[in-house]
Each structure stands twice: as structure tokens, then as C-alpha cells.
Amino acid sequence: MEPNQNLLSADIQVDSISHLNLKEIAMWGKLLAIVGFILSALIALAALFAGTVMEIMSGGMPIFGGAGILVSIIYLVIAAIYFALSLFMFRFATKMKTALETTDQENFNTSLYNLKMVYRITGIIVIIYLAILALALIVTVAAAMFASS
Amino acid sequence: MDTPGNLLQNNLYIDEGIESHFKESGKWAKYIAITGMLFSGIALVASFTLGGRIEGALNSGFIMSGTAGFMVILAMLLFAVAYFILSHYMYRFANKLLVAVDTSDRYEFVESMRHLKNTYKVMAILFSIYFLLFIGGSIADFIW
Numbered sequence: 372m373e374p375n376q377n378l379l380s381a382d383i384q385v386d387s388i389s390h391l392n393l394k395e396i397a398m399w400g401k402l403l404a405i406v407g408f409i410l411s412a413l414i415a416l417a418a419l420f421a422g423t424v425m426e427i428m429s430g431g432m433p434i435f436g437g438a439g440i441l442v443s444i445i446y447l448v449i450a451a452i453y454f455a456l457s458l459f460m461f462r463f464a465t466k467m468k469t470a471l472e473t474t475d476q477e478n479f480n481t482s483l484y485n486l487k488m489v490y491r492i493t494g495i496i497v498i499i500y501l502a503i504l505a506l507a508l509i510v511t512v513a514a515a516m517f518a519s520s
Numbered sequence: 521m522d523t524p525g526n527l528l529q530n531n532l533y534i535d536e537g538i539e540s541h542f543k544e545s546g547k548w549a550k551y552i553a554i555t556g557m558l559f560s561g562i563a564l565v566a567s568f569t570l571g572g573r574i575e576g577a578l579n580s581g582f583i584m585s586g587t588a589g590f591m592v593i594l595a596m597l598l599f600a601v602a603y604f605i606l607s608h609y610m611y612r613f614a615n616k617l618l619v620a621v622d623t624s625d626r627y628e629f630v631e632s633m634r635h636l637k638n639t640y641k642v643m644a645i646l647f648s649i650y651f652l653l654f655i656g657g658s659i660a661d662f663i664w
Binding site: 383384385386388389391392395396399400402403409414438443470471474477480483484486487490491493494497501519 | 532533534537538541542544548549551552555580605620621626629630633634636637640641642643647648651655
């Protein structure tokens, strides 16, 4: 007897409504990816000027010189992550478009793998963000307790 | 004779590989959506509490900006609402996708794809507005 899983998998086919939806998803996805590429380039550009801006704001105080480099590094990391996300989104959109136009199952598979990667990376970023927030909260509470004692 | 459109549609299907991609995508999307809804709730509360303080600060003292404080509250409220709508669409997409994969329900699959389309549409519109505001602000900054 064939396993239940295979029977289930064979049931869902891309019908005409899903075909249209996926086509539109690919179109919007491509737009989002292109906007993402532009924004990540702008963030990278801002990273280059962050050091200079911090130096001007510091008024020559050496402690802020290091802060400028730190801000530049943070901006560059954000730009790199955003670029990677946009690249996965772009691959998802272009491969989906090709899959729908040529009925290529392999492109369809690769496209959805890229969609999975978009969600995985975003999920990990959210986890890191929540961890930073929790850490900031702990540090703030500890500092408040230390100050009051 | 079958139309090329129908031939295309009949050939693409959800195999085991795609099923595993969908399962993972659904789980991550659900988690991201729940976090998004929580954050939009926090942003909504902040728009009334912090927004009120910012409004007070901007409308008193030497600045006297008039409507600037109100604009801050409005911007925070709009952000919270837009973020909630986006997260809600994503949650529906994730939920329906997981059900579709688990029960092999074609209708749920169609619905999940419709919600993904709406998620991307809202996201693209928001990004476009943000982009236009950014460019408009930069031009205004340059002129003044």
C-alpha cells in the first residue's frame, strides 16, 4: 500500500486560481526584492558616512571616534542581511515566474526553497531582536536596582 | 484539445520536497506574524502614551510646533495599524498553508496563496509609500 503522505502530496495541484495568485505573488515579490536591493545599497552608503558624521558630532572627542566605526559596522551588517533577504526574495520571484511560464517543477521547487529561506532568515532576525530587547530590559532593570541601592 | 493554460496548471504539483518547504515556511511565518501582532499592539499603546508625551514636548516650551505632536501620534497609529494588517495577513497565510499541507485541502491552499499575495501587496504598497516619503523628505531637506 502506498504511504498516506504520498497520496496527500499528489492531491494538491496548482489550479488556475493558484496559478494567477502565484503569478501576482511573484510580481509583488520581485518589486519588494528590487526595493530591498536599493534600500540595502542606501544603508551601505550611510555606513560609509556614519564615521564622519559621528566625528563631526563628537567635536573631536576621541571616545566618539570608536563609536563611528561601531555604527558603520552595525549599518554594514544590517545592509548585508537585508541584501541577502532581498536576494532570496528575488530568486523566489524569478524562479516562480519561470516555473509558471514553462511548467518546470524543478524551478517551482527551487522557488519555494528560496521562499522558505526568506522566512527562516526573517525568523532568526526576529529571535535575535527579541534577545537584544530582553537583554536591554535586564540591563535597564539591573541598572535601576543598582542606582536605587 | 486542452488549452496551454490548463496543461501548465495540471503539471505543477506539491511534492514531498515542496511540502517540507511549505511546512517550515508556515511555521516561521506564523511565529513572525504572532510577534508582529504583539509589536503592533505595543506600538498602538505607545502611540497613546509616548505619543502624548512627545506631543506635549513639541507643543510647549520654545519649539511650539503646533500640529507636529499630533502628526507624531497619527504616524505611530498608522504604523501600528499597517503593521497589524500585514501581520494578520501573514498569520492567515501561515495557518491556512499548514492546514492545507496537513489535510491536503486544495481550497485551503488556494486561500493561503491569496493571503500571501495580499501580504506582499500590502508590504509593497507600504514600502512604496515609505520610499516616496523618504525621497520627498530628502528633496524638501535639500531645498530648505
